[in-house]
Amino acid sequence: xxxxxxxxxKTWATVPLRLALGVIFIAHGAQKVxxxxxxxxxxxxxxxxxxxxxxxxxxxxxxxxxxELLGGVxxxxxxxxxxxxxxxxxxxxxxxxxxxRHAFFANQGGMEFPLALLSIAITLIYLGGGKLSVDANLxx
Numbered sequence: 001x002x003x004x005x006x007x008x009x010k011t012w013a014t015v016p017l018r019l020a021l022g023v024i025f026i027a028h029g030a031q032k033v034x035x036x037x038x039x040x041x042x043x044x045x046x047x048x049x050x051x052x053x054x055x056x057x058x059x060x061x062x063x064x065x066x067x068e069l070l071g072g073v074x075x076x077x078x079x080x081x082x083x084x085x086x087x088x089x090x091x092x093x094x095x096x097x098x099x100x101r102h103a104f105f106a107n108q109g110g111m112e113f114p115l116a117l118l119s120i121a122i123t124l125i126y127l128g129g130g131k132l133s134v135d136a137n138l139x140x
Contacts, residue, residue: 005082006135007128014078014130021120022076025088029069048069064091071127075124078133085124092118 008014031039039045047063050057067087074084096113103110129135 002140006138006140007078008078008081008130008133008135009127010136011130012132014081014133016129017120017124018075018078018081018129018133021085021088021124022072022074024117025068025072026076027072028090029065029067029072032065033069054094064094064135067091071105075121078129078135079133081129081133082125085121089118089121089125092121 005093027037030036032045033042035041035044042062042065046058046061048057050060050063054060068091071084071087073089074080093112096111096118100109100111100114104112106112
């Protein structure tokens with residue numbers, strides 16, 4: 001099972017995708033979990049209502065925050081890339097349908113940016129970490 005998760009297409013195309021997606025989600029996760037980069041921090045984030053009426057709200061908001069942070073780290077390193085990208089994809093699907101569904105363009109609070117991030121995550125789920133990833137060098 002681990003071999004299947006860590007298998008990867010031997011391509012360089014994933015490197016810029018992993019770096020960009022990883023940095024973006026480490027930064028966004030750090031805002032939510034640690035209050036870094038002007039973020040509100042975990043207690044404030046957990047007290048917000050979860051999108052789509054998910055309950056208990058604190059659980060789902062916490063899951064989203066840690067999925068962003070840990071998913072970003074995994075994707076950036078290319079370690080269990082598919083799992084990290086899957087966590088990010090789940091957060092982005094929820095963001096698109098639960099938060100940003102009323103508009104398309106980002107300047108109107110729309111889904112434009114989450115949709116682009118979801119597309120990158122789906123690509124990494126399909127391709128894996130590629131070259132220069134830990135996955136490519138694991139011997140499982």
